Amino acid sequence: MIVCKFGGTSVASAEQIKKVANIVKSNPERKIIVVSAPGKRYGDDIKVTDLLIDLANAALKNGDVEGKLQNVVNRYKTIADDLGLDQSISNIITQDLRERVDSDKSNVDLFVDSLKASGEDNNAKLIAAYFNSIGLSAKYVSPQEGLVVNNPPERTVALPEAFENLNKMKNNEEIIVFPGFFGYTKEGTLRTFDRGGSDITGSILAAAVKADLYENFTDVDCVFTANPKVVKDPVGIEEITYREMRELSYSGFSVFHDEALMPVFKLGIPVNIKNTNNPSAPGTKILPARTTSSSRPVTGISADSGFSTLYVSKYLMNREIGFGRKLLHIIEDEHISYDHTPSGVDDISVIIRSNQITPEAEERIVKRIKEELHADDVYFRHGFSMIVIVGEGMRNNTGLAARAASAISKTGSNIEMINQGSSEVSLVFGVLSDVENEVLTALYGEFFTPITVY
Ligand SMILES: Nc1ncnc2c1ncn2[C@@H]1O[C@H](COP(=O)(O)OP(=O)(O)O)[C@@H](O)[C@H]1O
Numbered sequence: 001m002i003v004c005k006f007g008g009t010s011v012a013s014a015e016q017i018k019k020v021a022n023i024v025k026s027n028p029e030r031k032i033i034v035v036s037a038p039g040k041r042y043g044d045d046i047k048v049t050d051l052l053i054d055l056a057n058a059a060l061k062n063g064d065v066e067g068k069l070q071n072v073v074n075r076y077k078t079i080a081d082d083l084g085l086d087q088s089i090s091n092i093i094t095q096d097l098r099e100r101v102d103s104d105k106s107n108v109d110l111f112v113d114s115l116k117a118s119g120e121d122n123n124a125k126l127i128a129a130y131f132n133s134i135g136l137s138a139k140y141v142s143p144q145e146g147l148v149v150n151n152p153p154e155r156t157v158a159l160p161e162a163f164e165n166l167n168k169m170k171n172n173e174e175i176i177v178f179p180g181f182f183g184y185t186k187e188g189t190l191r192t193f194d195r196g197g198s199d200i201t202g203s204i205l206a207a208a209v210k211a212d213l214y215e216n217f218t219d220v221d222c223v224f225t226a227n228p229k230v231v232k233d234p235v236g237i238e239e240i241t242y243r244e245m246r247e248l249s250y251s252g253f254s255v256f257h258d259e260a261l262m263p264v265f266k267l268g269i270p271v272n273i274k275n276t277n278n279p280s281a282p283g284t285k286i287l288p289a290r291t292t293s294s295s296r297p298v299t300g301i302s303a304d305s306g307f308s309t310l311y312v313s314k315y316l317m318n319r320e321i322g323f324g325r326k327l328l329h330i331i332e333d334e335h336i337s338y339d340h341t342p343s344g345v346d347d348i349s350v351i352i353r354s355n356q357i358t359p360e361a362e363e364r365i366v367k368r369i370k371e372e373l374h375a376d377d378v379y380f381r382h383g384f385s386m387i388v389i390v391g392e393g394m395r396n397n398t399g400l401a402a403r404a405a406s407a408i409s410k411t412g413s414n415i416e417m418i419n420q421g422s423s424e425v426s427l428v429f430g431v432l433s434d435v436e437n438e439v440l441t442a443l444y445g446e447f448f449t450p451i452t453v454y
């Protein structure tokens with residue numbers, strides 16, 4: 001059995017949904033279909049999820065609710081009309097949206113979650129109705145049927161029982177159309193995953209029914225060795241390990257959500273990233289280990305902005321037992337997670353995603369480190385990007401860090417931080433965000449451009 005997830009671009013219009021139906025029809029093993037909300041139809045189009053967030057904010061602030069609600073309804077109505085569906089599905093969606101807009105607003109996050117989730121929920125209903133209209137026997141299934149998630153305030157994750165509950169879906173005659181991106185707590189409260197979280201739903205379902213394959217359909221032929229929006233015509237990746245993909249998707253390869261790997265990884269279920277617009281292309285396979293050997297030590301290079309550094313120095317820091325623990329405890333007290341901690345004899349930097357820090361938290365952290373740890377120097381710096389070079393082959397390759405540093409130095413950019421994980425699968429360079437694209441392009445040239453021999 002195959003579980004397929006179709007991303008926002010794959011279900012953005014009637015034309016795209018017809019392609020989805022053809023893909024599903026072409027292989028009877030494709031029995032469970034996870035869908036996103038309608039995404040972008042063209043470059044500066046707006047995703048339905050973003051329209052819904054806008055609608056939720058208007059409802060919270062007494063803004064133009066009616067106009068924004070109509071924007072959302074019109075997206076579905078156009079799709080339904082172009083698919084030849086009758087008025088009833090648009091009526092169901094309009095009524096559902098009105099009910100959500102009028103629902104309890106006492107918990108702002110949960111109210112916004114409910115509206116955001118309607119994007120995938122209503123699209124799943126619409127797509128199931130379309131499949132049936134063309135003779136493809138299909139059934140919409142709600143995450144209420146067993147996708148149980150944890151309670152706030154922790155970020156949304158599926159509970160172990162979700163996998164047991166959803167196992168029953170493997171015995172279904174019809175094709176199941178399941179909305180991505182959200183689940184329900186045991187008490188019945190709707191909660192969404194992080195943005196891009198329909199990938200997570202697909203992976204949970206694939207693991208729950210112990211699928212043979214999880215196909216993730218998007219708008220590119222494969223995962224490329226670098227972001228195709230930055231590097232021109234990057235080399236495509238045929239096979240990549242779970243570990244490599246985890247590193248790359250966490251640090252900038254937005255094509256597949258990093259949290260979506262865990263459920264399938266645990267059971268060794270292969271993932272195939274494929275293109276809805278070119279389904280015959282083989283795509284990229286994410287596997288426990290590569291089946292063919294690669295001549296390149298590097299599999300991919302990702303880049304992500306939005307990082308801050310907390311720099312702390314204290315003479316004889318290395319001799320002070322418990323310094324690192326106390327420092328990280330202060331950060332933990334602010335509910336902040338960290339990504340890297342490169343250190344020297346007398347100093348340490350803590351690399352943090354900037355969206356977790358407020359000016360008030362920053363002030364509190366600096367004050368506590370000065371007062372409680374008696375540090376000589378403490379400050380935050382913002383505006384960093386992390387460029388991550390990833391490859392299982394890096395472990396057995398000497399001189400790779402030197403090649404990377406030399407390629408970066410040729411751009412005239414300063415390396416602010418270097419960190420090599422102990423697994424030696426990744427090498428991280430911190431640079432200022434305004435040179436991110438230049439550095440990524442230079443590193444890509446170093447590791448992927450064919451060498452011309454004269
Ligand atoms: N290394 C990469 N390889 C392929 N695509 C990438 C990469 N890095 C970023 N992307 C972007 O990811 C996009 C697909 O992800 P996303 O927009 O979430 O699609 P979907 O709507 O199918 O969920 C591609 O269009 C591409 O611009």
Ligand SMILES: N[C@@H](CC(=O)OP(=O)(O)O)C(=O)O
Pocket residue numbers: 006007008009036037039047049050119180181194195196197198199
């Ligand atoms: N629609 C949600 C969830 C999702 O996974 O979307 P997409 O498949 O378009 O990345 C979002 O925009 O975050």
